[in-house]
Amino acid sequence: MRTGDSFVILLLIAVLVIWFYARGRKWYDKPRAALAIPRQDELYLPSEEAVMLLNARGYEIVAGKHKLPVTMTMDDQLLESRIFVDAYVMDDEDRFYVVKLARERMPLEMTGSAIRERLLVYSLLYPEAAGVLYVDPAIGSIRKITFEVERTK
Template identity: 35%
Template sequence: MQVDGYLMVIITVLLLFLFYRGIQSWLRKPAVLRRGLRFELNEEIEEHPAVDLLKSAGYEVISGKLKVPLTFKVNRMELHSRLFIDYVAVQGEELFLVRLERPRQPVDWTGSGVRRELLPFLLLYPDCSGLLYIDADYSEIKVIVLDSDDE
């Protein structure tokens, strides 16, 4: 009988500890200030070496190039711009935005360089699992995932 009592105490303490850790983790997560923009997939997928590279790496390309129009209001004046997403790919249940390397716009592979060039994509679509940056000339896929420095 005493073994059952000890076992119940251990299980209760373990459940309380897991509940405490879950609440702490939830409280430390940054609040999403705004839901990400929604986009419609472009079923027209142009043939490109990057598509073959993605397929060979286990990704399924589900959308071709997307143009994301942006409007900023600065002192009541509207400024227009846009972002381009080259492809959208999935691997299992994970959705990734795909950006091709552009020789005229090289990415400085430092924290600030990645933030400057690629963060807007990850912030506009917080539901995506990350961004795939493809250098087709070198057959290289870089997986970029936004994470926090907080432990």
């Protein structure tokens, strides 16, 4: 082995270590993937009136009621819950929306804080969504809600 060979081998090892570190850091820092829009052959839709209202306004239903299991840990205690999405729709410009139906037993106050508390989670779960549609078939209304969270530095 010549005197320069050791230097070349150490240089190659250093380059490989730096390359693996950079790749690993890039993978680790990559944003986590958003939830996929479920596609269903058979749609379970909780309200025929809501379907007719959405279709009349130009929305195509691509998936029906969907349950998202949520697992939490609080002080080493495992807790389980679920988040329900009533439907997923596309508009005529191929924008995707999450649909929540109004509930008679849980009316939504149309204030900023109430809307944020009840509907922001859907926007965070599906960042590629153009918004959340709050549908009230009883009064024939569809409210399009979008969220913009300002990040502080």
